[in-house]
Amino acid sequence: MSLPAEFSLIARHFAPLAAAAGLGLTDDAAVFAPPPGRELVVTADAMVGGVHFLPDDPAGDIARKLLRVNLSDIAAMGAVPLGYLLTLSAPSGTPEAWFATFAAGLAQDQAEFGVHLFGGDTTSTPGPLSLSVTMFGHVAPGTAWRRGGARAGDDLWVTGTIGDGVLGLWALQGKRPDPDGSLAAQYRLPRPRLGLALHGIVSAAMDISDGLLQDAGHMARASGVAMQIELARVPLSPAGYAAGPDFVSSGIAGGDDYELLLAAPAARAPQLRAAADNVGVTVTKIGRCLGGEPGVICIDGDGNALPAGGGGWSHF
Amino acid sequence: MSLPAEFSLIARHFAPLAAAAGLGLTDDAAVFAPPPGRELVVTADAMVGGVHFLPDDPAGDIARKLLRVNLSDIAAMGAVPLGYLLTLSAPSGTPEAWFATFAAGLAQDQAEFGVHLFGGDTTSTPGPLSLSVTMFGHVAPGTAWRRGGARAGDDLWVTGTIGDGVLGLWALQGKRPDPDGSLAAQYRLPRPRLGLALHGIVSAAMDISDGLLQDAGHMARASGVAMQIELARVPLSPAGYAAGPDFVSSGIAGGDDYELLLAAPAARAPQLRAAADNVGVTVTKIGRCLGGEPGVICIDGDGNALPAGGGGWSHF
Numbered sequence: 001m002s003l004p005a006e007f008s009l010i011a012r013h014f015a016p017l018a019a020a021a022g023l024g025l026t027d028d029a030a031v032f033a034p035p036p037g038r039e040l041v042v043t044a045d046a047m048v049g050g051v052h053f054l055p056d057d058p059a060g061d062i063a064r065k066l067l068r069v070n071l072s073d074i075a076a077m078g079a080v081p082l083g084y085l086l087t088l089s090a091p092s093g094t095p096e097a098w099f100a101t102f103a104a105g106l107a108q109d110q111a112e113f114g115v116h117l118f119g120g121d122t123t124s125t126p127g128p129l130s131l132s133v134t135m136f137g138h139v140a141p142g143t144a145w146r147r148g149g150a151r152a153g154d155d156l157w158v159t160g161t162i163g164d165g166v167l168g169l170w171a172l173q174g175k176r177p178d179p180d181g182s183l184a185a186q187y188r189l190p191r192p193r194l195g196l197a198l199h200g201i202v203s204a205a206m207d208i209s210d211g212l213l214q215d216a217g218h219m220a221r222a223s224g225v226a227m228q229i230e231l232a233r234v235p236l237s238p239a240g241y242a243a244g245p246d247f248v249s250s251g252i253a254g255g256d257d258y259e260l261l262l263a264a265p266a267a268r269a270p271q272l273r274a275a276a277d278n279v280g281v282t283v284t285k286i287g288r289c290l291g292g293e294p295g296v297i298c299i300d301g302d303g304n305a306l307p308a309g310g311g312g313w314s315h316f
Numbered sequence: 317m318s319l320p321a322e323f324s325l326i327a328r329h330f331a332p333l334a335a336a337a338g339l340g341l342t343d344d345a346a347v348f349a350p351p352p353g354r355e356l357v358v359t360a361d362a363m364v365g366g367v368h369f370l371p372d373d374p375a376g377d378i379a380r381k382l383l384r385v386n387l388s389d390i391a392a393m394g395a396v397p398l399g400y401l402l403t404l405s406a407p408s409g410t411p412e413a414w415f416a417t418f419a420a421g422l423a424q425d426q427a428e429f430g431v432h433l434f435g436g437d438t439t440s441t442p443g444p445l446s447l448s449v450t451m452f453g454h455v456a457p458g459t460a461w462r463r464g465g466a467r468a469g470d471d472l473w474v475t476g477t478i479g480d481g482v483l484g485l486w487a488l489q490g491k492r493p494d495p496d497g498s499l500a501a502q503y504r505l506p507r508p509r510l511g512l513a514l515h516g517i518v519s520a521a522m523d524i525s526d527g528l529l530q531d532a533g534h535m536a537r538a539s540g541v542a543m544q545i546e547l548a549r550v551p552l553s554p555a556g557y558a559a560g561p562d563f564v565s566s567g568i569a570g571g572d573d574y575e576l577l578l579a580a581p582a583a584r585a586p587q588l589r590a591a592a593d594n595v596g597v598t599v600t601k602i603g604r605c606l607g608g609e610p611g612v613i614c615i616d617g618d619g620n621a622l623p624a625g626g627g628g629w630s631h632f
Contacts (some may be wrong), residue, residue, distance in 0.1 A: 027538075028389040028522055029359035029453070031460045034349060040356075042434060043345035044450060046403035048441045073344040087362035087403075087448040118358060125364045127443015132403040134360060134450035137345070144347045206344055222343075 009096075010122060013103035019083050019116030030085070030118040038138040040082075043073035045135075049128030053188075054172055059098050060105030061188040062131070067109045069209065070135035071192035072258040076207035078145040078199060079137030081113055086120035089130040113194065145198070145205035150223035150263035154203055156287040157262040157272065159193045161237040162212050163251020165258070176243075183239060190258035195279045201271045204263040212252040215261055216296045223263070224294050229287040232301045252298075263289055325412075326438060329419035335399050335432030346401070346434040354454040356398075359389035361451075365444030369504075370488055375414050376421030377504040378447070383425045385525065386451035387508035388574040392523035394461040394515060395453030397429055402436035405446040429510065461514070461521035466539035466579035470519055472603040473578040473588065475509045477553040478528050479567020481574070492559075499555060506574035511595045517587045520579040528568040531577055532612045539579070540610050545603040548617045568614070579605055 019032075034040045047069070049055050053062050067084065074081050086106075090098075110116060115135070150156075168187025171178035178184055198205070204223055208215045212234070220227045231248050240247055262283070264272050269285070276283040287299075298306045335348075350356045363385070365371050369378050383400065390397050402422075406414075426432060431451070466472075484503025487494035494500055514521070520539055524531045528550070536543045547564050556563055578599070580588050585601070592599040603615075614622045 027463050028392040029357045029395070029460075031355055031357055031393070031455070033355045033457070039347055039349045041345045041347050042401065042450075044401040044403050044436045044448075046405050046437045046439050046446075046448065048405050048439055048443070048446070050442050051405075051440055076344040077347070079345070085358065085360040085450050087360050089362050089364050089367075089446055120360045121362045121448070123362050123364055124367055125443060125446065126366050127364070127441060127446065130362075130364070130405055130441065130443065130446040132360075132362065132437070132448035134358075134401050139347070141349070144345075147343050 009099060013099045014117060017103060017106055017110060017117040019118055032083070032118065034138045037141070039141045039144070041074060041077045041079035041137040041139055041144055043070055043135050044132060045070050045073065046130070046132040048130050055128070057188060059101040060108070063102045063105030064109045064189055066131050066133050067106065067113065067115070067135075068190050068192050069258065070133045071113055071115070071194060072190065072207040072209065074135055074137035075192045075194045075196070076145065076205055076260055077137065077139065078143065078196070078205065079139045081115045081194065082136040082138055083116045083118045084133050084135045085118050087122075087132045088120070089123045089125035091126070091129065092124050113192070143199050145202060147204055147206045147219045148222035150204035150219055150225050150289050152225050152289050152291040153265065154263040154289040155266050155269065155285050156216070156227060156229065156289065157264060157283050157285050158208070158212065158235065158259050159262070159276070159281050159283055160259040161235045161240060162208070162257055162259065163240045163247060163254060164237050165190070165256025166250055166254025167239055167243065169254070169256065187256060190256065192258060193260045193281060196260070196281065197275045197278065198262070198272065201268045201275060202262045202264045206261050208257045208259045208261050209255055211255045212257065212261065213296060213298070219261060219263065220294045220296055223289070225289040226292040226294060227287060227289055227296045228299055229296060230299045233284065233286045235282070235284040325415060329415045330433060330436075333419060333422055333426060333433040335434055348399070348434065350454045353456070355457045355460070357390060357393045357395035357453040357455055357460055359386055359451050360448060361386050361389065362446070362448040364446050371444070373504060375417040376424070379418045379421030380425045380505055382447050382449050383422065383429065383431070384506050384508050385574065386449045387429055387431070387510060388506065388523040388525065390451055390453035391508045391510045391512070392461065392521055392576055393453065393455065394459065394512070394521065395455045397431045397510065398452040398454055399432045399434045400449050400451045401434050403438075403448045404436070405439045405441035407442070407445065408440050429508070459515050461518060463520055463522045463535045464538035466520035466535055466541050466605050468541050468605050468607040469581065470579040470605040471582050471585065471601050472532070472543060472545065472605065473580060473599050473601050474524070474528065474551065474575050475578070475592070475597050475599055476507075476575040477551045477556060478524070478573055478575065479556045479563060479570060480553050481506065481572025482566055482570025483555055483559065485570070485572065503572060506572065508574060509576045509597060512576070512597065513591045513594065514578070514588065517584045517591060518578045518580045522577050524573045524575045524577050525571055527571045528573065528577065529612060529614070535577060535579065536610045536612055539605070541605040542608040542610060543603060543605055543612045544615055545612060546615045549600065549602045551598070551600040
């Protein structure tokens with residue numbers, strides 16, 4: 001007895017990725033509960049061909065980035081990842097091999113990050129490949145990190161380096177040389193900053209997906225604080241420094257970094273550094289929170305505030 | 317201070333729909349737990365313009381159908397709906413009024429079905445409108461209905477009437493007269509069969525989204541039973557009967573009915589009917605489960621099996 005194409009596709013490529021909660025992907029829904037005594041953290045991000053990835057990106061990398069951008073939101077709440085649902089709308093005629101490579105990418109990052117597939121949906125589309133993941137994590141009740149907790153006097157920190165997402169995009173667009181492909185790899189495979197034991201240390205957290213400047217604005221408004229970012233302190237990768245003295249303004253405006261922006265009382269700095277060291281993540285203090293009108297002010301190397309509303313700063 | 321367009325769109329149209337768990341849609345993720353002592357049931361369905369709805373369908377009806385097809389999966393597991401995440405990829409230039417009407421449709425069905433928005437993502441797309449919902453429900457542990465529980469000797473039942481989805485599609489395509497718009501309304505606004513108290517009564521359940529015949533095949537394979545459907549017993553609406561004596565074969569092959577297919581031991585029939593009566597839902601016995609090769613056999617009015625593999629039966 002033959003099966004309709006959609007169902008045999010699911011059976012061949014996606015059923016092997018399923019958790020027990022996914023019921024073999026043959027029922028109408030998945031059934032699960034958070035671990036005893038834990039709350040669920042749940043986020044959904046969509047990715048569309050030509051918008052969030054390039055049409056000729058490898059299918060396995062598209063799958064892995066899709067999981068990673070969602071895992072970054074789980075990391076930003078201080079949660080432990082658990083599993084996900086996937087909806088996939090693919091152009092008719094997408095070859096079987098594409099699905100096999102896509103599923104292999106999912107399998108690779110499921111193993112790396114300890115998550116499983118709970119369920120989802122596959123459909124056709126007359127448009128570009130369109131993907132959506134809903135990712136679950138869990139936290140102790142009441143301990144999820146929020147954006148709105150930053151207070152005047154807190155220091156501002158970032159993990160890793162800023163601007164590698166935009167450098168990677170430029171490399172893939174042919175605007176930068178990338179002889180060893182490392183810039184493109186940063187764009188295609190961001191690294192979610194999971195595992196930082198910062199409960200009781202940070203007062204606010206979020207991931208940097210829309211650019212440091214824009215995302216700091218979100219945190220500033222949610223927290224009701226003014227934020228001062230010292231551009232000279234913003235950590236760049238070697239490629240970022242090599243991109244010239246003006247690169248930092250592109251780096252803080254560009255998206256796809258998937259580092260964490262953290263606010264923490266100054267007295268917590270040693271604990272913050274120790275927790276980051278424990279998982280091999282660098283953290284850098286880039287500024288502070290002040291009273292006053294919520295928003296973000298950037299300070300240049302001479303301590304002068306850069307004018308708001310000019311150049312790349314139009315949203316702030 | 318102005319906000320980027322995406323965020324002001326969310327604040328204006330979607331934040332008013334959010335549950336407390338959604339944290340005002342300003343954080344990276346939602347935080348929630350199932351009600352005490354309950355398991356979560358979770359499902360995701362995508363809908364794409366030109367595939368799952370017609371490009372000129374009213375935005376409010378698209379929103380409501382999106383919730384309803386997902387709520388139908390929650391109903392099919394015997395669960396109580398709780399809330400959902402939404403990802404929406406819209407063509408650039410989609411007018412503000414479209415989003416307002418779409419959100420009003422969500423609000424209307426949120427009130428009707430008792431669910432709230434937990435979070436999600438909005439993006440642009442170079443293709444057609446592309447939507448995905450992840451819907452949560454809850455059940456007492458271990459009581460979710462499954463597809464694989466049907467046993468030889470069980471009766472097969474359906475709720476409501478079969479074939480109204482395909483009649484509605486034909487009406488919208490101009491293939492059928494639809495003077496009062498009632499056929500189109502059935503296609504645009506299916507009714508999820510929530511609230512049936514059938515725990516301990518049904519041995520298997522699923523919703524009919526891909527057509528009764530195909531979905532019965534899924535249940536038959538999952539349960540390891542042969543199913544016999546008597547075509548003369550398949551309940552049609554007045555419009556279905558008016559469509560002529562051959563309509564039933566289109567009705568059982570067409571999709572978008574969103575009724576429930578149920579298997580139950582013959583001794584449970586009175587309880588099944590009583591539970592359906594309690595919520596004003598009709599149920600009709602359409603056949604039975606037998607031993608033998610898993611699959612579906614249709615019996616005509618004279619008791620003769622229709623040949624498999626011919627006409628619209630190719631998948632079976």
